[in-house]
Amino acid sequence: MLYLTSDDFPIFVPFGVIGFYRYLWYIFRIIASVTYRPVPLPENPTYVASEDVTIIVPTIDAGEEFKEAANSWLAGNPKEIIIITEEKMLIPLQELANAVDPDRIRVLTVPFANKRLQMAHGIKNTTTDIIVFADDDAIWPPTLLPYVLACFEDQKVGGVGTSQRVQPVGESMTVWEVLAAFRLTIRNIEISSSTHIDGGLPCLSGRTAAYRTVILKDPEFLHGFTHDFWLGKYQLNSGDDKFLTRWMVSHGWSTYVQCCKEAELLSTMKPNWRFLKQVLRWTRNTWRSDLRSLFMERYIWTTHPYVAYTMVDKLFNPLTLLVGPCLVGYLIWKSTFPVADGGYHLPWWNIILSYFVWLLATRTAKLLPHLWHTPSHIIYVPAFILFGYYFAIMKLYALFTLHETAWGTRAGIGDPTKATAATDAGGIGVSVVQEKVYFDAPNSPTPYSARQLPYQHPAVQMQSPYAPQAAYGGQIAYAR
Structure with missing residues (x-):
């Protein structure tokens, strides 16, 4: 890949930075996962x-x-x-x-x-x-x-x-x-x-x-x-x-x-x-x-904050994943012109082959924890690569269809709005007014860390057969 980019290095700097960031981030996650207990x-x-x-x-x-x-x-x-x-x-x-x-x-x-x-x-x-x-x-x-x-x-x-x-x-x-x-x-x-x-x-x-x-x-x-x-x-x-x-x-x-x-x-x-x-x-x-x-x-x-950062990263993941194919398409287009007229110096098949080899190497590395236990699945790495690009496009499609709330894979799942309304009307649904007599919950979220310990949850009084044996707000048994 370095040889491919030697004469147009400035064009590839942003893409190299993206690639370096993503795999450095993955190595960081691997280290954290290995040291987890x-x-x-x-x-x-x-x-x-x-x-x-x-x-x-x-x-x-x-x-x-x-x-x-x-x-x-x-x-x-x-x-x-x-x-x-x-x-x-x-x-x-x-x-x-x-x-x-x-x-x-x-x-x-x-x-x-x-x-x-x-x-x-x-x-x-x-x-x-x-x-x-x-x-x-x-x-x-x-x-x-x-x-x-x-x-x-x-x-x-x-x-x-x-x-x-x-x-x-x-x-x-x-x-x-x-x-x-x-x-x-x-x-x-x-x-x-x-x-x-x-x-x-x-x-x-x-x-x-x-x-x-x-x-x-x-x-x-x-x-x-x-x-x-x-x-x-x-x-x-x-x-x-x-x-x-x-x-x-x-x-x-x-x-x-x-x-x-x-x-x-x-x-x-x-x-x-x-x-x-x-x-x-x-x-x-x-x-x-x-x-x-x-x-x-x-x-x-x-x-x-770390989880928040990973969520932000996933917001942009479809775009960063599609950068590679866009770059390859650009190089293939440039390869159709003579080098003297600003065309790319390698034929289209060389560009595609080099990119595919790069994908195989990096995606296989990413799947090594799985392949270590099931090496026979290495033949499915190309399918995983294709699925990754499909998933990037599907993720963008999902973003613009968030109003679609149907289950999708199970027959018999009806409209949740009608089900909730009918269930509430029938007395089986969950009504805050009905249950307030059993539980006087706060109207706004109060972080546990802001409460004075030991904290006794009022829910233990909700039903007579419900009598927790543990003392809530007790001492922490382990630290992480």
Whole structure:
């Protein structure tokens, strides 16, 4: 590449600076990820899964993969699993629950398939200290719950996430699943590094995340969670994990991610082109949430400045990624002119070949943490390169279609606005006025750090069966 640019060096300086910055930044993240350490198990844990954990699973499916996932959750010995579904799925899911463990699995229904309303209904029926949300295809190791609960020994931690890997749907991964696996590897590096650097992260993934029940029982949270609108008029159904993460930040709660084999879950991805629709939905959610965090709520700037910086970096990522192809196109155009007339001195095929070799080398280096464990996936690096450029264009498309809030990959998910209105009218929805008698929450976010410790959350008085055993505002069990 230096030879290619030797006679037009000034033209390439800005592009070289961009490339140097991006890979220096990636090396910095790798170093932070390598030096990150998960929270160890405490000798005398405050929280025990069999007494303090309820797993909430919003779903509209009842396939065999659900049974496999449910068995993996039960291996962690939670007190209860609550499945929330739409009314027409009650019988098949109840039969599934009866076949797996009728004593510890409860099936509840809501009138409409709406993930946020389903989650809220599960929250209102929980009586334990810790809630763990899980996707219906998330497969856990038996050690996941103890490692997640270890983070809650720090009484300032309100939410905990885990690392993830892709579970193939068939006997071997399709190219779409490999692309998803590449993305998860990069994500694991990002969340472990950001957690290590400033204790924050862009998102506690909804595939599996644990929260203190006192936070989620707050009627202000429940109302905001189920009445979340983009630009005041487009109600959101997906993006629940983004909302939860922002709520942790804006209300002064810390978060942590357990990136270790003992807490690493397996999750299926779409094994076909529908994976692209998943990515589009996630990308829209990321745009909406990051713009809110950076420019509307703005807590992220002072609480987690490193995470704020990564969010800003991602805003410009599509443009910086498309710089390369634009430059190559410019050089190919110049190569059509004679050198004496200002044309480029190399033929078009040489330019394309050199650029492709450069891409292979740099993208392979970026994927080395994944390829180290699965070297056979190296044949998919060219597909990852093509996907990267597609993703850059799709990210720009997503930015201009943020009003599109449909789920995209699941049949049966209706209009969230109609579902919320009908549910509220039926008395099942979350009404702040109705629940004020149980919980007198503050109207404005008060950062946890600004409260006088020890702080007693009023949510512990919400329901008579809900009696947390841990002393909130207690001493920090570990430091990071």
